[in-house]
Amino acid sequence: MLLDSAAHVEPSNDSFLAATSNGRAQQTRSLEQLLQSWPLQRRRVHAKQYIFRAGQPRHALYLVHAGFFKTAVISEDGREKITGFRMRGDLLGLDALDMPAYACDAMALDTGELWELPYAQLRDELPQFQERITALLAGEIRRDWGWMLALGTLGADQRVITFLFDLASRFEGLGFSPNHLQLRMTRAELGNFLSLTLETVTRVLSRLQARGLIAVAGREIRIQDRHGLQTVLRDSASCH
Amino acid sequence: MLLDSAAHVEPSNDSFLAATSNGRAQQTRSLEQLLQSWPLQRRRVHAKQYIFRAGQPRHALYLVHAGFFKTAVISEDGREKITGFRMRGDLLGLDALDMPAYACDAMALDTGELWELPYAQLRDELPQFQERITALLAGEIRRDWGWMLALGTLGADQRVITFLFDLASRFEGLGFSPNHLQLRMTRAELGNFLSLTLETVTRVLSRLQARGLIAVAGREIRIQDRHGLQTVLRDSASCH
DNA sequence: CGGCTAGTTGAAGACTGTCAAAGCCTGTGG
DNA sequence: CCACAGGCTTTGACAGTCTTCAACTAGCCG
Numbered sequence: 001m002l003l004d005s006a007a008h009v010e011p012s013n014d015s016f017l018a019a020t021s022n023g024r025a026q027q028t029r030s031l032e033q034l035l036q037s038w039p040l041q042r043r044r045v046h047a048k049q050y051i052f053r054a055g056q057p058r059h060a061l062y063l064v065h066a067g068f069f070k071t072a073v074i075s076e077d078g079r080e081k082i083t084g085f086r087m088r089g090d091l092l093g094l095d096a097l098d099m100p101a102y103a104c105d106a107m108a109l110d111t112g113e114l115w116e117l118p119y120a121q122l123r124d125e126l127p128q129f130q131e132r133i134t135a136l137l138a139g140e141i142r143r144d145w146g147w148m149l150a151l152g153t154l155g156a157d158q159r160v161i162t163f164l165f166d167l168a169s170r171f172e173g174l175g176f177s178p179n180h181l182q183l184r185m186t187r188a189e190l191g192n193f194l195s196l197t198l199e200t201v202t203r204v205l206s207r208l209q210a211r212g213l214i215a216v217a218g219r220e221i222r223i224q225d226r227h228g229l230q231t232v233l234r235d236s237a238s239c240h
Numbered sequence: 241m242l243l244d245s246a247a248h249v250e251p252s253n254d255s256f257l258a259a260t261s262n263g264r265a266q267q268t269r270s271l272e273q274l275l276q277s278w279p280l281q282r283r284r285v286h287a288k289q290y291i292f293r294a295g296q297p298r299h300a301l302y303l304v305h306a307g308f309f310k311t312a313v314i315s316e317d318g319r320e321k322i323t324g325f326r327m328r329g330d331l332l333g334l335d336a337l338d339m340p341a342y343a344c345d346a347m348a349l350d351t352g353e354l355w356e357l358p359y360a361q362l363r364d365e366l367p368q369f370q371e372r373i374t375a376l377l378a379g380e381i382r383r384d385w386g387w388m389l390a391l392g393t394l395g396a397d398q399r400v401i402t403f404l405f406d407l408a409s410r411f412e413g414l415g416f417s418p419n420h421l422q423l424r425m426t427r428a429e430l431g432n433f434l435s436l437t438l439e440t441v442t443r444v445l446s447r448l449q450a451r452g453l454i455a456v457a458g459r460e461i462r463i464q465d466r467h468g469l470q471t472v473l474r475d476s477a478s479c480h
Numbered sequence: 481c482g483g484c485t486a487g488t489t490g491a492a493g494a495c496t497g498t499c500a501a502a503g504c505c506t507g508t509g510g
Numbered sequence: 511c512c513a514c515a516g517g518c519t520t521t522g523a524c525a526g527t528c529t530t531c532a533a534c535t536a537g538c539c540g
Binding site: 073075077079080081083094095096097098099103104130131133134135137138139140141142144145146147148149151152153154192195234 | 315335336337339343370371378380432
Binding site for chain 4: 395396436437439440443458
């Protein structure tokens with residue numbers, strides 16, 4: 001009888017995405033510290049520039065130091081799916097650590113700076129590095145699962161709200177205001193990530209604005225009634 | 241100009257899920273070999289038994305040696321999402337490697353056997369172990385992304401077909417027939433994983449059977465026209 | 481046999497996608 | 511400085527897929 005009916009200590013829903021984000025921020029903050037004294041190759045990138053694309057030979061791991069990025073997978077018949085938006089402290093290329101080639105596309109959404117990490121070298125010379133990488137990989141899995149849960153069980157409004165909260169939490173972790181969000185992606189990219197059309201994203205934002213919950217001005221979004229948003233998240237029961 | 245407009249070597253669509261499965265099979269096959277001479281604690285489990293639940297203190301990593309399992313995350317308001325079905329060679333608990341508590345529920349869908357891996361010990365004493373774990377983590381991320389792509393861009397029929405192909409590929413990797421699938425999960429669980437309702441799953445299976453593409457008898461499914469299924473996968477363009 | 485779980489099928493409705501048109505913003509070039 | 515082109519966003523009308531609700535069947539076990 002292996003742990004069959006033991007107590008089920010539930011991680012709260014909101015904390016699922018939020019906590020992992022915070023956790024990640026902390027962990028990579030210390031990853032930055034860990035690498036402070038290391039002579040790293042730095043790269044500046046500009047908007048719409050691909051850092052790498054799926055299939056290209058993998059030669060480095062990138063730590064985002066500034067800027068906003070997206071990673072995406074593409075099927076052979078052209079279907080694209082954005083797997084995440086990456087900002088300071090996130091790593092690009094983690095998912096292909098065990099492969100000779102990158103497994104996704106990584107694109108800058110605005111100008112930014114990347115630190116190039118020589119994985120093999122760091123792994124061999126820096127004792128805590130491997131452990132950090134493992135934690136980041138596991139964290140990415142939990143984050144993905146959190147989004148799979150959200151996309152699979154929530155309606156359009158709730159998905160957008162969840163996204164806004166997640167973004168706010170991550171911004172806050174980086175020292176920015178959690179109520180004043182400057183989006184760097186298009187409606188289409190946002191919709192792609194949330195498995196919605198760009199029109200639906202627009203409609204949801206308009207709807208939430210009409211209710212006075214947020215203020216939308218293009219890609220600038222202000223959260224005006226956090227509590228009201230959470231109510232929407234709760235009340236409108238699942239569509240499943 | 242960092243790798244901006246370089247050639248884009250595309251991994252084929254079908255290989256996205258299939259290849260990762262095969263890759264995983266190989267890797268964990270050697271993981272089994274790697275552990276052959278290790279004295280591992282073995283556990284037998286029965287259907288509907290929880291191996292662990294989210295929030296419980298993590299004390300081991302489990303390697304599936306026999307049986308069929310599901311892992312799921314649950315939100316505080318009760319929404320559940322099955323994150324994957326696990327069989328021989330898969331690891332349970334990988335996603336919480338960096339945490340003191342498990343991050344998901346793991347449940348046996350039939351009787352099975354698990355090998356309990358003492359992570360810290362193996363990591364310290366077995367040189368190749370850490371590397372394998374890293375590869376498994378990265379593989380899980382790619383697999384999740386593949387499903388996020390499928391669920392976000394495919395219609396109901398295509399999702400079910402993709403699932404059948406994935407399952408067939410995994411069975412084949414374990415030495416079973418890829419055309420004779422014995423499902424171990426309910427329609428509800430299948431639907432949950434594919435972000436569909438159980439009714440929709442049933443209807444899709446009936447529809448595919450009516451077209452002579454598969455033969456359905458409860459949880460026993462025979463793939464009768466693989467080529468026809470692939471055609472459906474291609475032709476019915478995305479719903480996005 | 482009765483109760484239970486799992487699966488199938490039908491009809492109606494909701495949510496979101498699709499298609500279309502128009503407005504907006506920005507950068508460029510005359 | 512203004513005009514224009516192009517990409518991005520917004521909004522509307524309509525259609526389609528999937529969900530919801532409900533009834534019914536089948537298999538299993540006390």
